[in-house]
Amino acid sequence: MWKNGCAAVGDTEMFYVSFGRGRKNLVVLPGLSDGLATVKGKAAILSVSYRRFFSDYTVYLFSRKNRMPEGYSIREMARDQATVLKSLGIERAYVLGVSLGGMIAQYLAIDYPELVEKLILAVTAPNANPIVTAAVSGWIGMAERGEHTALIVDTAEKTYSEAYFQKSRKLFPLLAAITRPKSYERFLRNAQAILRFDSRGELARIACPTLIIAGSSDRTLGKDACFALKAAISDSALFIYDGLGHAVYEEAKDFYDRVLAFCNQE
Numbered sequence: 698m699w700k701n702g703c704a705a706v707g708d709t710e711m712f713y714v715s716f717g718r719g720r721k722n723l724v725v726l727p728g729l730s731d732g733l734a735t736v737k738g739k740a741a742i743l744s745v746s747y748r749r750f751f752s753d754y755t756v757y758l759f760s761r762k763n764r765m766p767e768g769y770s771i772r773e774m775a776r777d778q779a780t781v782l783k784s785l786g787i788e789r790a791y792v793l794g795v796s797l798g799g800m801i802a803q804y805l806a807i808d809y810p811e812l813v814e815k816l817i818l819a820v821t822a823p824n825a826n827p828i829v830t831a832a833v834s835g836w837i838g839m840a841e842r843g844e845h846t847a848l849i850v851d852t853a854e855k856t857y858s859e860a861y862f863q864k865s866r867k868l869f870p871l872l873a874a875i876t877r878p879k880s881y882e883r884f885l886r887n888a889q890a891i892l893r894f895d896s897r898g899e900l901a902r903i904a905c906p907t908l909i910i911a912g913s914s915d916r917t918l919g920k921d922a923c924f925a926l927k928a929a930i931s932d933s934a935l936f937i938y939d940g941l942g943h944a945v946y947e948e949a950k951d952f953y954d955r956v957l958a959f960c961n962q963e
Contacts, residue, residue: 698751699740704781709764711781714740716747719754721814722790723747723960724782726759726798726805728820729833729891730852732884733876735760746953754960757787765886771797771894775804782812791960793817795946796917797887803896806903816907817956820915820943822922823929824895832917837888840881849873855916856943900929907933908959910952912941934959 699716712735717723725747727736736743736758747756762777778801782790791814794802799821806813822829832855839848846869853869854862878884907930911923927935936955938945946952 699744701738701740703737704784706762706777706781706784709762711759711762711777712737713757713759713781714743715755715757716740716744717751717755719750719752721754721960722787723750723754723756724759724787724790724792725756726778726792726794726801728796728798729836729884729887731760731797732887733878735763749953749957754791757785757790761883761887765883767886769886769890771800771890772804772808774801774890775808778805779809779812788812789814791815791817793819793956794821795819796821796943797891800891800894800896803900803903806905806907807896807899810902810904813905815960816903816905817910817959818907818926819910819946819952819956820912820918821926822918823897823900823925825892826919826922828919829917829922830892833888833891837885840884840888843881845877846870846873849876858912858914858940858942858944858948861944861948897925897929900926901931903930904932906959906962908956909933909935910945910955911935911937912943912945913937913939914942917943 702713702715704711714736743758750756761774790812792802792805799818802816806816836848849872850869909923909926923935927933938949941948
């Protein structure tokens with residue numbers, strides 16, 4: 698039912714997990730957290746959220762490649778993702794990109810439209826707007842100084858709704874104690890790529906049906922990013938979770954049902 702996999706790409710590898718037995722493919726691209734910990738060996742636990750997809754879809758959840766050169770761009774991440782999809786025989790897929798993964802998904806749909814059946818852009822932006830820049834620049838500084846607990850707590854505060862954060866705030870320092878990476882290089886390469894990202898001039902090239910999902914209280918992206926995406930992508934729909942923030946994929950109980958309904962829609 699599930700698999701922990703590894704695909705070659707250039708001079709390095711890309712970890713992925715897959716689960717389900719359906720004929721259709723759902724490709725999931727995660728956010729900046731992938732810079733701290735990859736999906737390696739986590740197929741069983743990651744499969745839980747996608748169990749409703751298993752009968753009709755095979756779900757693939759990819760990390761970014763293991764060795765990233767300095768200056769590695771989001772467009773290059775999309776190029777490498779397309780290379781791996783083709784190497785795995787995935788010729789067409791429904792693509793769910795979350796946060797940074799949504800930025801990669803934009804370029805995947807722009808540069809490799811033959812690969813993308815439908816696109817779901819969850820809590821993402823078309824560029825590093827001032828709110829994105831402030832948040833990510835702050836996290837870069839914390840990582841460079843080795844302030845791991847501060848990084849985890851600040852990320853959580855900007856990701857979760859206020860109610861969820863306050864309820865769980867004592868857990869985040871404990872989480873930090875068991876998640877410190879050996880090196881922040883991978884995190885920094887991902888984060889720095891966000892600051893250079895800007896797809897606004899090319900979003901009109903996205904031709905596939907697109908669902909944009911946002912939270913009304915997103916303290917990582919701000920309130921306007923989703924509207925900019927909606928205005929630029931012609932065949933798109935927008936759904937906003939009122940009162941939720943950047944972590945709608947965790948906090949909204951119907952998030953995955955909504956994604957599945959969009960994928961199944963004729």
